[in-house]
Amino acid sequence: MSTRPAMSRPVKGASGKTGSWRVFKPVVDKEKCNACGICGMFCPDAVISDELEVDLDYCKGCGICAQECPKKAITMEREEK
Numbered sequence: 001m002s003t004r005p006a007m008s009r010p011v012k013g014a015s016g017k018t019g020s021w022r023v024f025k026p027v028v029d030k031e032k033c034n035a036c037g038i039c040g041m042f043c044p045d046a047v048i049s050d051e052l053e054v055d056l057d058y059c060k061g062c063g064i065c066a067q068e069c070p071k072k073a074i075t076m077e078r079e080e081k
């Protein structure tokens with residue numbers, strides 16, 4: 001369990017495996033990111049690690065992380081199928 005302060009109480013992979021139906025995926029621009037961790041606090045599925053890696057097996061592509069990032073470092077990119 002993460003030690004970050006929680007905005008909610010997410011459960012990893014609450015939506016189940018999402019790889020087959022997700023339409024957009026978050027991509028972090030590490031040049032812009034200041035590692036504040038806010039994206040991970042808001043992710044409703046708790047799939048952003050402390051190292052800011054997104055677990056794409058479980059990310060549902062909701063875009064909340066991109067919306068909440070104060071540095072606008074996350075872009076939602078359409079999945080290639």
Ligand code: SF4
Nearest residue numbers: 033034036037039069
């Ligand atoms: S919210 Fe944005 S700046 Fe903060 S850790 Fe996440 S990607 Fe980086």
Ligand code: SF4
Nearest residue numbers: 043059060062063065
């Ligand atoms: S898009 Fe962002 S906030 Fe939404 S599930 Fe994926 S990593 Fe979490």
